[in-house]
Amino acid sequence: MTTGKQDNHERHQHSLPSADSTFEVSLKRFRNDSLVRTLLESLAEGVVIIDRSRTIVLANAQAEKMFGYESNELIGKPHVVLVPEHFRTRHQEHEAGYFNEPKIRPMGLNLELSGARKDGTEFPVEISLSFIHSVDGLLVMAFISDISVRKRAEEGMKAANAELARSNKELDLFASVVSHDLQEPLKTITSYTELLALKYRERLDQQADIYMKFMLESTEHMKVMITDLLTYSRLGTRAKPFGPVLMGGVVDLALESLTQSLQEAGAEIEREELPEVAGDQMQLLQLIQNLIGNAIKFRKKETPVRIRISAQRQGNDWLFGVHDNGIGIAPRFSIEIFDVFRRLHTRQEYQGSGIGLAICRKVVERHGGRIWVESAPGEGSSFFFSLPAIGAYDGTR
Numbered sequence: 059m060t061t062g063k064q065d066n067h068e069r070h071q072h073s074l075p076s077a078d079s080t081f082e083v084s085l086k087r088f089r090n091d092s093l094v095r096t097l098l099e100s101l102a103e104g105v106v107i108i109d110r111s112r113t114i115v116l117a118n119a120q121a122e123k124m125f126g127y128e129s130n131e132l133i134g135k136p137h138v139v140l141v142p143e144h145f146r147t148r149h150q151e152h153e154a155g156y157f158n159e160p161k162i163r164p165m166g167l168n169l170e171l172s173g174a175r176k177d178g179t180e181f182p183v184e185i186s187l188s189f190i191h192s193v194d195g196l197l198v199m200a201f202i203s204d205i206s207v208r209k210r211a212e213e214g215m216k217a218a219n220a221e222l223a224r225s226n227k228e229l230d231l232f233a234s235v236v237s238h239d240l241q242e243p244l245k246t247i248t249s250y251t252e253l254l255a256l257k258y259r260e261r262l263d264q265q266a267d268i269y270m271k272f273m274l275e276s277t278e279h280m281k282v283m284i285t286d287l288l289t290y291s292r293l294g295t296r297a298k299p300f301g302p303v304l305m306g307g308v309v310d311l312a313l314e315s316l317t318q319s320l321q322e323a324g325a326e327i328e329r330e331e332l333p334e335v336a337g338d339q340m341q342l343l344q345l346i347q348n349l350i351g352n353a354i355k356f357r358k359k360e361t362p363v364r365i366r367i368s369a370q371r372q373g374n375d376w377l378f379g380v381h382d383n384g385i386g387i388a389p390r391f392s393i394e395i396f397d398v399f400r401r402l403h404t405r406q407e408y409q410g411s412g413i414g415l416a417i418c419r420k421v422v423e424r425h426g427g428r429i430w431v432e433s434a435p436g437e438g439s440s441f442f443f444s445l446p447a448i449g450a451y452d453g454t455r
Contacts, residue, residue, distance in 0.1 A: 104202040108137045110157065110195040124204050126176035142174040157196060160189040173202065182209045240284050248277045286413040290398065293341065293420045300425075302448055303339045305332040305346075305378070309367060312346040316354065323354045325363035332369050333376050335445040341421045342445075346380075348414040349441050353382035356439075375427065375444040382440075387433040395431065418443070 098105065104121030108114055117132040125132070125140055132139075141149050164186050173183040186201045251273045258266070309329060313320065320327070335342075350365060357363045361383065368379040387395065396419040398412070418441075422429040427444035 101201075102203075104204075106132070106137065106140070106200045106202065108198050108200070112137050112153070115197070121202060124175075124202065125173060139176075140173055142172050142180050145172060156187065156198070160187075160196060160198070162189075163187040173204075181206050234288075241281065244277050244280055244284075248274060251277070283413070286417070289344070290413055290417050290420065293417065293424065298338045298340065300336045300338060302334050303337045303342055304334050305342070305369065305376075305445075308339065308342050308346055311343055312350055315347060316350055319351070319354050320363075323357055323363045325354060325365060327365050327367070329367040330369055332367070332378075333371070334448055335376055336448050337425050337445055338421075341424065345418050345421045345443070348418050349380040352414060352441075353380065353384060353439075356382075356384045358383070358385055358436075371447065372444070374447055376447055377442060377444050380441045381438065383438040386435045386437045387431060387439055388435055389433070392431050392433065396429070 098118050099120070101118065101120065104124045105116070105118045106114055106121050107116040114132045114135050114137050117127075119129070122129060122132060138146050138149070171183050171185055172180045174180055182205050184203045184205050188199045188201075190197045190199065251270050255267070255270045255274075306329075309332060313327065319325075353365045354363055364383045366379075366381040368381065370377045370379075396415045398416040419429050422443045422445070425445050427446070429441065429443040431439055431441050433439035
């Protein structure tokens, strides 16, 4: 015999829901409880729940809209209606394995999946899976995202990259052909002019010798311009992926290549400890060579060249400076000197193609930095440029 208190306790024990029956109650509430339904419908993904018979027992409004069904139309249907017919056999094989060994599977596993709308059209989806053990058996929850917009963007990006690669290849071929076709007649002109100078050296007057000298100088200048233009055009088409670059080593290579010019100018080089950056080593070498070469070229007469190379960390970048004691630049020209073929002096005063600083700007901008000059006539120049620090480089350049 039991007391009334004991009977009451037993009745409460029998009425306490298990974890499994709690979920059964939750399924009913998903369909009927406005608060729970609001929470379910607030999800950005479509949600579909199926049982062991592969029947849909719940679908939220996002899933219904995504697959083109009316409200509650999916309930009770076999879930394969959401799978394209040509994928169903393979899908059912994977599905059987999942029900045997269920585990949480997040989105973003690079699985190429497709969904089938009510009208038969297919669209790309990403799916994450979870599971719940209930008294009626295993229930699988699928969270579904329509990735059509993302896939279109990816396809557009692939097409744009392919077009860019094709365009770069054509540009590179065009530059090579033009360079070759322009260089050949120059070689011919140079050869015949040299032959004339050699054969008629004592038969022509002094003025003729001057003319031939001008011809040879002009052809040499044209060769330099063609070479520099080719270099400029290939900065984008033959660029290499970024990697760690020791700027101290780059400066060493630049100084080695400029040894003769440095000796002739009596140049003294001072440099701070230079860091490692993320970049294209060959392009950075071109950058440093051009800036040091300019410091040598635009020096003051009868004054030893002094060049200082500095580096300072600024946030995610390194700020470099190449400072000289040369003739300087008027501030009003501080922007246009980086334009292609922009010269502030005649070729008779200073040799060059007028492309060197344009190459510098293109290299720096390709590295995501900027370049500028601070100068005044007679007071030397300081060329500053920024490059990404190793830890700050995100790999997109």
